Amino acid sequence: MGRGRAKAKQTKVARDLKYRTHEVDIGALARELHGDDSSEKRDAEVPEDLDKWSDYADPRD
Template sequence: MGRGRAKAKQTKVARDLKYRTFETDFGALARELHGDDEDAEQAEPEKYDRWSEHPDPRRD
């Protein structure tokens, strides 16, 4: 008892996902997955330049 509502909700969500049309920006998705964001490339060197002056304790 009580399983009916949960199953009905799961069915509703599954149908919504199956039949909904999404406007996917595949270019933005590829940039996010591959890290081709120009802002991130500019921020990375600054972060590492700050620590480049200090010796790496693992290499001693």
Template sequence: MGRGRAKAKQQKVARELKYNTHFTDLDALQRELGTSDSGGHGIPEDTGARDDECEDWTGTER
């Protein structure tokens, strides 16, 4: 007993998130996260080091 009020609030929040459109200031978000627009989008280049580590650990080649 007592779960009804909490469940109703969760449903209300979920409904608001689903149907209400929210404006997101992407420039402000980028400044807050401290990322620069270098074109790489913060994704590091794949050096293949992870595959080498897996080979060492498993003893098999991929």
């Protein structure tokens, strides 16, 4: 007992996902799936405030 409310919420969410139209940015999806050179360059840069704390970092990481 007590599952009725949870099942009703799951049903509501499932219907919402099934019937709602979602805006899809195909270009962003393609960049995410195929990789983007500019995003790799942004990730490689270390902010200055993180660099000053690197002496305190755990050496195992």
